[in-house]
C-alpha cells in the first residue's frame with residue numbers, strides 16, 4: 106500500500122484520477138483524455154441515455170465518431186489493427202447501439218482506422234465494466250463545453266497500473282465449510298478497481314515448498330446459483346477439496362465475473378449464445394476480447410501470504426502465464442474438473458479448442 110504520508114490532500118495519485126474517470130463513465134458522463142498537446146472527449150455508449158447521446162453530439166458539433174474494437178470490427182467483416190472509428194454525424198443513439206453491439210448488424214458504409222488515444226480510453230470502460238464502444242471527439246484546448254468533466258492524462262492512465270499490485274490484508278477469519286470443514290478467509294483491499302478480494306486458506310500450507318493454489322474467477326451464475334451452462338460451481342467446490350487432499354493450500358477467489366467483463370456483459374453474451382454463438386464469438390460480438398482477466402492481484406495476495414512458488418490447480422494456461430509474469434513461480438499444474446452437462450459441453454469444448462484449456466473432454470464425457 107502507499108505510504109499514507111504521501112497523501113497531501115492537494116494532489117491526487119494516478120489511480121485516484123482513473124477511479125474518478127471510471128465513476129464518471131458509469132454515470133454516463135464524458136471523460137477527457139489528454140496526451141501530448143491533444144485531447145479527446147469520450148463517452149461509453151453502454152452507459153448513456155439517448156438524450157445525453159444527442160446532447161454530446163451537439164457539444165461536439167456533430168464531429169463525433171463511434172470507436173469499435175478490433176473484435177467488433179472483425180464481426181462486422183472489417184479487418185483492422187487497433188479498431189475502427191465510424192462517423193456518427195446524423196446517426197441516432199439506436200443506430201449507434203445497433204452498430205456497436207447488435208448481432209447481425211451490417212458493415213458500416215464508411216469507417217477509418219481508430220485514433221489510438223480513443224482506443225486507449227476503452228481501458229477506462231473496461232475498469233468500469235462497460236462495453237468498449239466509445240463515442241468520442243477530438244477537442245481543442247480551451248473548449249469550455251466539457252470543463253466540468255473529469256480529465257485524465259495518458260501518463261496517469263499508464264502510471265495507475267502500478268496500483269494493481271498494492272494490496273493490504275484487512276482481516277482473516279475462520280469460516281466452517283460444508284465440504285472441507287474450517288478454512289480461513291483472508292480479505293485483501295486495494296488494487297485499481299478497489300474491490301475486496303479473498304484468499305481462502307485451507308489447512309496450514311507449508312510455504313517453504315510449492316503451495317497448492319487455485320485461482321478461481323467469480324461466476325455468480327455457476328458458483329452461487331448452480332447454473333448448468335458452465336463448470337464453475339463444481340470447480341470451486343472440487344478445487345477446495347483438492348487443496349485439502351493435497352495437505353492444504355490457498356484458493357484465491359477473484360472478483361472477475363465473466364472473464365473480467367462483468368455480469369452485464371456476460372448476460373448479454375449469454376443472450377447471443379442462446380442464438381447459437383460460442384462463448385468467445387459472443388463476447389467478440391460485444392467488442393470484447395476472449396479473456397480480460399489480470400493476475401496482479403492474485404500474485405500480490407499470494408506474496409502477502411508468504412507464497413512465491415505454487416502448484417496451480419487449473420486447466421487454463423493463461424492463468425499460469427498470468428502468475429508467472431507477475432513473479433510467482435508455477436512449478437506444477439493439476440487439472441480441476443466438474444460435471445459435463447448437456448448445457449455446458451459446447452462451452453467446455455470451445456475452451457479447449459479456442460482458449461487452449463488442457464481438458465481431456467472426451468475422456469470426461471466417456472467417464473459419465
Ligand SMILES: Nc1nc2c(ncn2[C@@H]2O[C@H](COP(=O)(O)OP(=O)(O)OP(=O)(O)O)[C@@H](O)[C@H]2O)c(=O)[nH]1
Nearest residue numbers: 321322323324335361362363364371384419420421
Ligand atoms: N464472458 C463470459 N464469461 C463466462 C462465461 N461462462 C463463464 N464465464 C466466466 O468465466 C470465468 C471462469 O472462471 P474459472 O473457472 O476460474 O476459469 P477458467 O478460465 O475456466 O479456468 P480453470 O477453471 O482454472 O481451468 C468466470 O469469470 C465466469 O464468470 C461466458 O459464457 N462468457
Ligand SMILES: [Zn+2]
Nearest residue numbers: 324327335337
Ligand atoms: Zn461459470
